Amino acid sequence: MRRFIGPLVIGIAGAAVLIALGVWQVQRLQWKEALLADIEARIAAEPVALPAAPDPRADRYLPVRAEGVIGAEELHVLVSTKTEGAGFRIVTPFETEGGRRLLLDRGFVPDEAKGAERRTGPVAVTGNLHWPDDRSSATPENDPGDNFWFARDLDQMAAALNTEPVLLVVRQEDPPAPGIMPLPVDTSGIPNDHLEYAVTWFGLAAVWVAMSGYLLWRTARRTT
Structure with a gap:
């Protein structure tokens, strides 16, 4: 035994x-x-006014509705979607009616449409505040000189567009922007x-x- x-x-x-x-x-x-x-419940909640001092922890995913003007400057962030393949996120400055300048993630365009003209000017935006974590140890450094971005580094983008380091990710633009497919915030990127x-x-x-x-x-x- x-x-x-x-x-x-x-x-x-x-x-x-x-x-x-x-x-x-x-x-x-x-x-x-x-x-x-x-x-998911926070993302889908009723939109509110933009907070005076958004907090990266308390206000992450906060639904917001704001009116203002989309600027003509653009940052192009490399991204790939399951349905459309490779392309770019379009990030622009957004000046609210109160005079604040934010970063606006308008959504996806295919590679061949990166240089196309897009509607700018007055708009009402519904979306979610977000502080994305796009960067990993394998992510290349952004190239602001050539306007080629691999990650949405808010401080660096805010410096490039002279805005607050606050990102509003579009769910809907009114009037709609032809040629841009919104990539709204969701939980698909959370492992x-x-x-x-x-x-x-x-x-x-x-x-x-x-x-x-x-x-x-x-x-x-x-x-x-």
Whole structure:
């Protein structure tokens, strides 16, 4: 019997650890789903007036409606969509009726339309405030000189367009802007891989139990 104790203890301990990790990922999945549901509710809430001093934490995803004037200057941010492929986000200055200048993410244009003329001037905008986190360790540096941007770095964009470092992402322009497809804020960019992690840990636990059982079977055969 002593020959069985070691494999049995290792088998039980390993399975317990792997199952615990799987259960933890299920709990994380429930937490993330609740968080995403809360964010989606905030995104879809009734629009309000632009806050006097938007806060990156408290006002992230805040729905806003504002009237003002879209400037003619543009920043072109490289982006790819599932339906349209590669193209550019169009970011412009937006001067509100109260005289504030913000960054306005108007949406997507295909690569061949980057240099096309677009409607500017007076507009009513409905959208969401956002402080995007587009940059990763693999993201190239922006090239403001050639107006080629890889990430929406708000401080750098605000300096280029002489605006506040506040971004309003368009859901709707009134009147509409022909040729621009809005890319409104949503939760698609927030990772939620906890289900895959849970399946992985539970799968490893099953393999561990099977291997432990096989080891015990081999041990039993050697003792007979």
